[in-house]
Amino acid sequence: MGEKKLKVKISIFLDIAFCIFFAIASNSDWMSNPIVWWGSIALIFVVQFIIYGGKLNFPISKYKIWAALFLMTCMFSLVYSINKNDSINVIKTLIVLALVMIYVESELNDYYSIEKMMSLYVIGIGITLLYVLLTQDMQQFQLAIVGEGNTGRWNGNDIGMNAAVCVTMIIYLFPRMKSRFIRIYYLVIGASSFYLMYWMGSRKTIVFFVLAICGIILLRQPKKIVRNLIIVICIMTVSWSLVMEVPALYKNVGWRLEALTASVTGKGTVDSSTLLREKYIKVGKEAFKKSPIIGYGINSYREINKFKTGHETYSHNNFVEIAVGLGLIGLIAYYWLYAYLLFCYLKLLIHRKVTFVTSFLFVLFILYLFTQVGLVVYDGLVQWMLLLLLFKAIGLDSK
Known part of the structure; x- marks a missing residue:
């Protein structure tokens, strides 16, 4: 019993390691520093090894199968990629996310651990949001909306979505948090998130x-329709x-x-922004028609867009980005897990076996899916975390 309590106390260092990784993985400045980036990854591996002696809970799951299949599809696309350097860069990020999620998944054994990981995620992302407030010129993000601002490595949409997901999770977690210090931190991050959501425009x-709040209300007590x-x-x-x-x-x-x-x-x-994004989608559709099965290589859209429009940028649409990069094979490899989670959740909902934490995560999952018409998320921490948390919550509900 004493050894078990000691291990629980020591595990706080792994929680800290996860928080550090979440903060760095969402911080465009810190990610660009190789020592900081790879150091945060190594910290998780080292701390986990020290606590558990190298033992890792590694059951074969559909989430791991999804990650492996998508990664293999991306790596295969290197054979024919029209820009191998861009493809390699995004594949390295995907490999890191897959490895870290393996360690995250090993810690998710019950509903409490899911809520705990959500809290760690909020704490980590909150550090990045505070960093943005303290170091970035908000006026530049306003100017960037009309194509005039200089935001450096930062993307206003990414910051805004991180803030929106963060504050929504805080609304769920706040009543469940007993620590006064963490509650104060939540309030600070929540206020910062609203402020950033305003400035990002x-x-x-x-x-x-707004839809997340509405979804939570609808599913919190579904009988009171x-x-x-x-x-x-x-x-x-x-x-x-x-x-x-x-x-x-x-x-x-x-x-x-x-x-x-x-x-x-x-x-x-x-507005001009919407017109430009419609133009990007049109470029993607035309490219997809010429290579609909395997695409042009992961992260190759920007090369095609540069040739067609003179803008070396991504498509601002996850479906188009994957379709152009990996074709139909890539779309299936990436989105089959979405279809699986949707089917499993609806099945649980029909049989009234779904818990509120699962419904909450499903709301975030389905709304984030819809935002993919205007965001590229396949290599983002938020999407990988949401998929994993919902996958584990549905698994617990099914039992």
Whole structure:
């Protein structure tokens, strides 16, 4: 019993190692430093080895199979990639994410451990959000919306989505957290997240957050459907009114939501950012038609886009990015796990065997899936974490 308690106390060092990795993996400046980046990865391996003597809980799971199949598809694409250096760079990131997730998965044995890992993730990402607030010029992100700002290594959409996911997790975790210090930290990070969401001016971020809150309300007590729908309608109405009527909010994101609506309905003025992204999608579709089965190599879209438009940038669409890079084979290799998780969750929901933590993670998962029409996420920490946490939660519910 004493040895077990000692191991539990020592395991806090592994928690710290995970927090450090989450912070560095979400920080564009720190990631660019090889010593810091590889050091954070090595720290997890070393600490885990010291605590468990090299023993690793390594059951074969569908998540690991998904990661392995997608990685193999990416590595095979090196054979025919039109830009091998770009392909190699993203494959290295994917390998790191896959390895770290193996260690994360080994720690997820019950609902408590899932909530604990969510808390560690929030703490780590929170460090990055505070770093952005203290070191970056917010005005540059505003200017970047119209293509005039210089944000260096940072991407406003990435920061905004990290903030939106972080504050949504805080809303779930806050009532469950007993530590006063962590609660204060949550409040600081929550306030910082709202501030950053405002300055980033990302419509995806705002829509994600509002719909996440609505989804949580609908699934928290699904039997009270009428009451929940009334609350959701009120939240969406008030949110839309605030964004459109409050001058500061309209200036940052309201007009962009109007432009997005115009793009969907065909009525109104579409902003230059939306038009440019539509052009990128068109470039991707044309490229996909010429090589629909295997694509042009992972992370090769930017090379094709540079030739077609003069802009050496990614497609801003996860589906297009994978379709161009890996073709139909890549789309299946990547998205089959999404279909599996969706099927498993709906099955549990129908049989009323789903827990609230699973429903919460499913809301984040499904909304993040929809944001992929405007984001490239296949090599991002957020997506790999959400998939793993939901996968483990569904597994526990199934038992």
